[in-house]
Amino acid sequence: MTMWGWVLFACAAAYALKLSGYLLPRSVLDQPFVPSLAGALTVGLLSSLVVSNTVSKGQAVVLDSRLFGLAAAALALKVKAPYIVVVLVGGLATAAGRWAGLP
């Protein structure tokens, strides 16, 4: 298969995965426990995204300037800064660490 073939095949597979979750039968989703479980999954997924975006590099756990970004963002959230400020502070603190020569 040509490279174009593989590119399009991989795109189709990614789309099929995204679509699959929307095809769950409504009868499953109408169970009374679903909202509570969905809330728990949200917290779990967000927590996992925070951690993997902060310390993963491929399959390695790496501690680098992203930790400064996360700590600075936590401080900004603690003082109830607006969301955009939290994101900016996170980026700036990470960049500052790298400018200081840290990984």
Place this chain on the structure above:
Amino acid sequence: MPRLNLTPAVRSGLSISAAVGLYGISIGALGVAAGLSVAQTCALSLLMFTGGSQFAFVGVIAGGGTGASALAAATLLGLRNGVYAMQLEAMLRPSARLKPVFAHFTIDESMANATAQSEPDEQKRGFWTAGLGIYLAWNTFTLVGALAGDAMGDPARWGLDGAASAAFLGLLWPRLHGRDPIAIAVVCAAATILFIPLTPPGIPIIIAAAVAAGVWAVQQRTATQ
């Protein structure tokens, strides 16, 4: 004249779009460096539109891997989008006609920005602002990166990777009141760190979802006793 209503979900969606969209520069530059054409690199952003899978696909090709192994790596990383879709299906209840459209814009950030809101209309606004905003920015900057190549330098130097961590923390934070959600967050964070070295990228997030469901089940049982 209709006024753009800057609700919290719209604000956070736009902030995420700016930070994450700029990262498209790196997938553009890496795609061309790996030997893909500008059109193939842009096709990945337009049609695959899920950053992790795109980096995996390009990474395998850059390392001299075959198209088949690039496909496998990208697909493994895309599994979590299926979990997100279930979550969004439960919360947003899109009409049958719109499901194929929702599917395309189902990514880490749109799921996160939708599910972090508590009111149904805000959840929908959160999904679309992040989904469409990132789509526009991601594709624009993929093209810029593919054309400019390595001249742009590494976006990590500008701290964009740290901004992504901050963006997800900002969405998690308001949900951390009470013992139960904090327990779920801590256990899922620990499970993620544990499984990063043991499983391919993208899988620890799916494991964390399963762990969250497990902790939730224990909490439900304890609550009814």
